[in-house]
């Protein structure tokens with residue numbers, strides 16, 4: 001049997017450069033950021049992938065993740081609501097495809113009504129995407145419906161233990177529309193939600209019909225505060241190369257010493273019984 005596919009942070013960065021050019025080291029040009037250098041390695045490991053496997057990625061946006069998986073021989077269904085973003089993925093796939101790569105299947109669809117048969121998905125991922133969907137109850141139901149028996153579902157979402165009020169302060173004018181859910185003033189589609197233990201259980205774990213076998217977290221004191229909550233953010237976001245340093249050095253230290261502090265994001269792996 002072939003060894004499992006791994007995507008360490010440095011390899012993710014190398015793929016970003018190969019697929020989007022050197023300028024990604026200077027500025028954010030797609031959905032790429034520090035968090036992905038933590039999320040992609042974690043999710044890839046949790047999905048327990050081998051070349052030839054098929055992943056259904058929900059809310060892919062303009063992520064390079066499916067192309068990274070393709071380079072590792074893994075096939076991905078890119079499922080995304082925004083037609084333009086799906087076109088971006090198709091163009092990227094056409095331009096970068098090499099013999100032996102996995103295949104990318106771009107699909108325009110809404111996660112609240114997945115065009116997929118019951119129990120058909122053995123490996124599902126939703127990476128920093130579900131928090132942008134206001135109507136998340138049907139999404140949780142749909143993920144549970146399409147997840148195969150003993151299939152794996154990997155989710156990463158923003159997290160809070162009680163209430164987050166200051167996340168966007170000093171960055172952009174956001175308005176709270178329901179507890180822990182925000183929209184950016186004058187920007188339709190900018191919905192963003194933080195989940196608590198209770199809402200994660202109710203929205204995603206219970207409807208999945210499975211159980212969580214692994215948890216991860218990131219964005220504790222330093223990454224949380226410095227990365228997102230200050231006026232320096234616009235400069236900070238520019239230099240993606242610093243993301244690798246943060247993901248490789250600061251994140252492991254935070255996870256080792258700050259295990260009891262509230263993280264900004266959680267990652268979890270569900271296996272359906």
Ligand SMILES: C[S@@+](CC[C@H](N)C(=O)[O-])C[C@H]1O[C@@H](n2cnc3c(N)ncnc32)[C@H](O)[C@@H]1O
Nearest residue numbers: 031059060061063080081082110111127129133
């Ligand atoms: C932050 S981006 C995704 C990040 C991406 N997964 C990555 O790895 O970088 C969130 C995406 O979710 C998509 N989205 C929002 N609502 C959706 C829905 N109901 N169904 C599918 N995709 C949706 C948005 O169009 C957007 O592209």
